[in-house]
Amino acid sequence: MAFKYGGKVDFPITVTLGRGLEGAITNESSIGYVDGQEGKLVYRGYDVADLAEHSSFEETAYLLIFGKLPQKDELDEFDRQLKENRDIDPKIIDILKKLPTTAHPMSKLEVAVSSLGCFDPITINNVEIGTQAGIKLISKLASVTAMLARIRKNQDIIAPRKDLRHAENFMYMISGEIPDELTTKVMDMALILHADHGMNASTFTSMVVASTLSDMYSAICAGICSLKGPLHGGANEFSLENLIKLTSETEARKWVQDCIKNKVKIMGFGHRIYKVYDPRARIFKRYAKEICEQAGKSDLYKIAEVVEDEVVKAYGSKGIFPNVDFYSGLIYNSLGIDTSLFTPIFAVSRVAGWVARILEYLPNSRIFRPRAVYTGPTDLKYTPMEER
Template identity: 45%
Template sequence: MAQKELVPGLAGVPAAESAISYIDGAAGILQYRGYRIEELAVESTFEETAWLLMEGELPTAAQLESFRKELGQHRELPSPLVSMLHDMPKDAHPMAVLQAAVAALGACEPRVPFGDEAAFRGAWLRLLSAVPSIVATHERFRRGQDPISPDPTLSTAGNFLLQLTGDRPSKIAERILDCALVLHADHTMNASTFAARVVYGTQADPYASICGGVGALSGPLHGGANERVLASLQSIGSVEAVDAWAQDQFANKGKIMGFGHRVYSVKDPRSHALQSLAVKLFDELGSTPIYDVALKLEQVVVDRLGDKGIHPNVDFFSGIVYSKLGIPTDQFTPIFAIARTAGWMAHLHEQMQDNKLYRPGQVYVGVAERPYVPIGERG
């Protein structure tokens, strides 16, 4: 029998039809349900975006008000989950805690039968509301602080910052985090979305499926990249040191985190938007030397590799923005998960409409058929 052609990483192989988001990597275009991401980041909110991804249209004013109220009512965590977060090791990575907590949340919630639209909507509201509370509550506990009760009147971004810091956020901090959540909410069939859809395709419940997405997102080649970007920029130290650091990376074929993308051959449109957010944030709260280091590194890398399609991706500026907001570096990826839960749930709902179990083939490269050797005859 002829072997099938191997496509490493399933690069470019369609795994599903989807109406949720669209990318033109050569032109640097990302759209949610037909809307350009740059426009949504400026004009919309995370709540509007989450509704759009799930429902297919932007909400009316009445729909948005009702949706925000529902989200506000679902933020309180069950007491067994709060106890679990309190008892987690203080040195555990927040993504490991988040994955365990989402599974625990599912154990505390009503069962979600596959295909039950009402039950699925309940899980959608619960996850969109509870994931930010999980991240903030865990961060409070590991600092040795008491958790902060959620405020149902605040936006998702505003309430998260309140629960994280204990203080009501400034308008600029709330708005910038809100924009960042919009920018990270979906990105077609990326690794974590594919993982979530594969799990849901088995007719597992949404909580187990989101755990799959969180697990995939935790990897440094996916959501974990923004942590490594900030670490690199901090290690460079100053604008004057950028050239020597970059040349050393080029000479040793080292990976410069925050550059290049599997689908974009130009600058990631989300990176443009995040850079604009960073400028606004620094105008309000004061600049930071690490931003100047980032700008210089972008110039050096693009001058050297831009003609090969290597440009900044979404991770390059996100860590700088989150750091300025006072968010710990290892909480960057959980914030990514807060945003991406909106996209994951929209994809699960789409998967539910015409579900097919994912069962890819493989190219076998092992030993050919051979006779069994009894243990006494093995040399």
């Protein structure tokens, strides 16, 4: 069946299912819409390209959670709560410092969110309590991620500043320097573009956990665990690692051809829903050129364009184009951000979508409980060990 923007569905409905729950409908939502045929992404009715250009992450998070663009006083209050919650309990910082330096920051982020939950007496989830916890998590995930970046490099932690905007403070806490206007704009835009994306794996994971009426911290921690995988958020790291190994146009073309010949999936390409160019990738690509040039990495940008060209030549007819993870990695790399931080940054943004969708589902929550098609026997008799 075809869906229209804002279309209502009468449950139960008939759908065609594919592996990986393809085609399955989990719920109704007015938070965001991914139009895979037109290549359009909408948050609460607004085109994400418009939001990326004109909004801020704070305003977009408000929009996702509360369903409308805020008035000035509403945004001021939301912003105040985000700023107020930036501090991290020193006991949590100690826990993070004790984890092995070699552990991936996403694993440490899982620990951080579980720890934040342990230090916050909120254990049940309802809309009011969940909203409070959600705002705290949106704020604290940025602080914790920046702290993890410093801990990984054996650098002193930088305390958050309450006078800076969310993206600005995040970059400040990573580098110790107040970022320039372009850096702040690009990070803000990256946070807006990653904030929500339909019923993707991590959003679904966090909603499944919340549907058991588990608390917001557990649900967000589960979302982080799911986002970590290379087929989901982790793709941005692998994509960049592939690109920086390529030293010339010829090598880039050959690498893609080898991947095609050996049927190796190329990270940063393809999408379950988009069968045309990912609209987020289009926006990132525009900024990637400028940011790479500014960082003296125009060659890396050119390599990326060549890889895109080869992949699209081979797979464009199958609906495989760059996704959000392809050009975002170039941008982060040019901003001087370590590759291991790319997926955590995704989480710093996507937490807004997770929180919004959990809160939307909560008032009429029903525990998620799909079924598997059982293919095993049903009539075996138990045999004692000595008779097997």
